[in-house]
Amino acid sequence: MSGMKNFDGKVLFLDRSDINTDEIIPAGYLTEIQKQALKPYLLEDLKLSGFDPRRDIDGKSVIVTRSNFGCGSSREHAPWALEVNGIHLVIAESFARIFRQNMFNCGMMAVELPKTDIDRLFFEFSTKPTTLETDLNTMHFRFRADGREAVFPFVISRFDRELVAAGGWVAYADAHY
Amino acid sequence: MGKTAVEKIFDAHQIDNPFEDICVLRLDAVFCHEITTPVAINDLVSRGLDRVFDPGRIKAVIDHVSPAKDSKTALQGKILRDWARRHGISDFFDIGANGVCHALFPEKGFVRPGYVIIMGDSHTCTHGAFGAFAAGVGTTDLEVGILKGVCAFKYPKSMRIRISGELASGVYAKDVILSILGRIGVNGATNRVIAFEGPVVDAMSMEARMTLCNMAVEAGATSGICAPDRTTVDYLWPFIKDDYTSREQALAAFSAYLPDPDAEYEETLSMEVTDLEPQITYGYKPDNVRPVREMAGTPVDQVYIGSCTNGRIEDLRVAAAVLKGHRISKNVRGIVSPATPKVFSQALAEGLLQVFMEAGFCVTNPTCGACLGMSNGVLAEGEVCASTTNRNFYGRMGKGGMVHLMSPATAAATAIAGRITNSILYKG
Ligand code: SF4
Numbered sequence: 001m002s003g004m005k006n007f008d009g010k011v012l013f014l015d016r017s018d019i020n021t022d023e024i025i026p027a028g029y030l031t032e033i034q035k036q037a038l039k040p041y042l043l044e045d046l047k048l049s050g051f052d053p054r055r056d057i058d059g060k061s062v063i064v065t066r067s068n069f070g071c072g073s074s075r076e077h078a079p080w081a082l083e084v085n086g087i088h089l090v091i092a093e094s095f096a097r098i099f100r101q102n103m104f105n106c107g108m109m110a111v112e113l114p115k116t117d118i119d120r121l122f123f124e125f126s127t128k129p130t131t132l133e134t135d136l137n138t139m140h141f142r143f144r145a146d147g148r149e150a151v152f153p154f155v156i157s158r159f160d161r162e163l164v165a166a167g168g169w170v171a172y173a174d175a176h177y
Numbered sequence: 178m179g180k181t182a183v184e185k186i187f188d189a190h191q192i193d194n195p196f197e198d199i200c201v202l203r204l205d206a207v208f209c210h211e212i213t214t215p216v217a218i219n220d221l222v223s224r225g226l227d228r229v230f231d232p233g234r235i236k237a238v239i240d241h242v243s244p245a246k247d248s249k250t251a252l253q254g255k256i257l258r259d260w261a262r263r264h265g266i267s268d269f270f271d272i273g274a275n276g277v278c279h280a281l282f283p284e285k286g287f288v289r290p291g292y293v294i295i296m297g298d299s300h301t302c303t304h305g306a307f308g309a310f311a312a313g314v315g316t317t318d319l320e321v322g323i324l325k326g327v328c329a330f331k332y333p334k335s336m337r338i339r340i341s342g343e344l345a346s347g348v349y350a351k352d353v354i355l356s357i358l359g360r361i362g363v364n365g366a367t368n369r370v371i372a373f374e375g376p377v378v379d380a381m382s383m384e385a386r387m388t389l390c391n392m393a394v395e396a397g398a399t400s401g402i403c404a405p406d407r408t409t410v411d412y413l414w415p416f417i418k419d420d421y422t423s424r425e426q427a428l429a430a431f432s433a434y435l436p437d438p439d440a441e442y443e444e445t446l447s448m449e450v451t452d453l454e455p456q457i458t459y460g461y462k463p464d465n466v467r468p469v470r471e472m473a474g475t476p477v478d479q480v481y482i483g484s485c486t487n488g489r490i491e492d493l494r495v496a497a498a499v500l501k502g503h504r505i506s507k508n509v510r511g512i513v514s515p516a517t518p519k520v521f522s523q524a525l526a527e528g529l530l531q532v533f534m535e536a537g538f539c540v541t542n543p544t545c546g547a548c549l550g551m552s553n554g555v556l557a558e559g560e561v562c563a564s565t566t567n568r569n570f571y572g573r574m575g576k577g578g579m580v581h582l583m584s585p586a587t588a589a590a591t592a593i594a595g596r597i598t599n600s601i602l603y604k605g
Contacts (some may be wrong), residue, residue: 076315102315
């Protein structure tokens, strides 16, 4: 389990659906071949009023957003840009397939919660500094802000759990195939 | 119970079923380009795993930025080039022989009905036009594909779209797929394969089917797929003529990958296209679609004809037919990028490039370039581009730029007028 990532920390709320991978990391930076070089450019082109990547990303470890996060290009630079910023977990109503797979392939998590849970998170927490604790064994998220606390169960498949435990698909596949 | 085409392909390729609905598939081909592959190569090297599962099944091209525009893109090309040499990957296409991956690889005969193909590129779904399961993946899946020749997918769910009627003159596969996107949305086919069926698909050329399947991912689909038929066999014949005694025999072999009549689909949509008008996108999502007529008159700064969606010879013929005898507006920059060297030389031989040049277009070498805002036609802040590509995301063709997606005919008519224009106005 040595490769396992951290899934706790401060939450960044992005109140929009269909955030695409061009917004997460613009194509201009795809010429970088070191993941670390992507760090300053995360969410640079996000179209979301009130959001300032230079101010809002720092110190955050988790993203909570709406539906179809990560649509568009297959670029794994999007999960990498999150990873090098210390964000290993995205929670959304739904994800684009390739983005979701890329996250688990990197040993990170893209977890779906029902719309009612996401609505509640935005309603109760998104305006306050919020932190999350993830319990992978019991599969629960515990959100905290201002003395308020909310716990949500989540589901990921056994395969996804194995990928997280192995630290990603390369390690898993090399051991199995 | 019957099976869909993709279920049959999965059944024929599954080598492991480690969990629930997870299928590990054997790959017939892994396609590579210089943007997503170098990181996989470097990671394999750093893990001490610098190997390839089968050099004959790996096809690689430098296409996104070609010729290299700066030291970084030169290095990406070099990493891919050195790796192809080191591993004896003979199907490697460098400058002079290179073109946009999803136009080049079909042209080389690398795609066959029933194949499973992955590439580190979301528009890999294009190759479903041949009755293959072809899916875009990230760099990690690509890396494992290169190393082991396998990839994991969930057992596929399919959505069927039956397209009937007859396309009016001036209306093309691009208009059909845009109208489908407008109807089902950018999330409408997530985690599903779209099976395109019906008389309109049957009547389409392979080029048109590729345009259709190309944008399946814009609806979130894992891939698009068209049933292999006589058109597929005719296209592939030069590459398969030694494998089969006749075209009929090839067709019979490929029919193993036809869907059963009682196959189950999660959803079936029917579309009647006889009254379909030319379509265009208007916002920053590919499902923001309306008839061109409703956008007519919107000024544009640049017109781009090219890409894996619409940079093939048929597309250039259609655009040249509209442009012939006209000059493009003084307020517009016209750029055409034939998608492959073969398309380029065909367009040259047919006099199409002359038509483009006389109209005032700049003709570039085959490359992705402007499509993803990396070279050969990047927009300035606030500029508007009429484009035959597949994505209109904010900043896609240049920071702060706006992209309207449309067919080559609409793009050509728009270039002449300098404003979004229904191509039908320029017919005869
Ligand atoms: S032409 Fe555009 S969409 Fe197609 S592969 Fe190249 S960059 Fe991607």
